[in-house]
Amino acid sequence: MRTSTTLAGLLLAVGLALPTVTATATSVTGGGATAWSPARGDSGRIAVKDGSRDSDPAKAEYFRTASSDRKRTLWNHNGTHTTVYSGDGSKIFKFKACDENFGSRDDCSGWAYN
Template identity: 60%
Template sequence: MSRLKVVAGAVIAAVLIMPTSSAIALSAKGGGVTATSPWNSDSGVISVYDGSADGDPGKAEYYRQASPDTKRTLWNHSGSGTRVVSGDGSRIIKFQACDENNAAPDDCSGWVAP
């Protein structure tokens, strides 16, 4: 009986240290720009990848749980083939990716909610 208690205790301990939920990343693509959240399994972080060689910056527009009425913008001015990552904060509740077009409307994805 004591062996059963040891095995049961080990199983319970393993379950307690495992994450209770896994954050599944969603991506949105606008033009050649891709925004992804959660980034690196952190629901308070978003990334912007510029895959467009048009010379224009890319951005992610997003809202956080702690301030749902405040639209935030994460810019990627680093050029084609680069990624920028936001600072950590409250959970991102919706976002879109946009490829900026000077003197023309931006190419934006629809809004997605992770």
């Protein structure tokens, strides 16, 4: 009995001493746009960065678990090397990054899943 109590105490101490693991963000790039989620460590947020030097905006298209049939779009109209973040909500489970091309097809990544 004493051995199992000592072992349980040791395991508890090790568990408390180890840092907790945070969610690792999934990132995708389409053209000059990069999107990632979870953003800021929150599974209900997504971010999109415009990395191209053209004057076209970047966007992230995404789906949330609470409204899984509704595609949402987060636009970044702020220019090169800027990042915008979505508001918080239910978990983002599917998304892609796109570099908008006026007058022609957008450059988009494939869909990423969280």
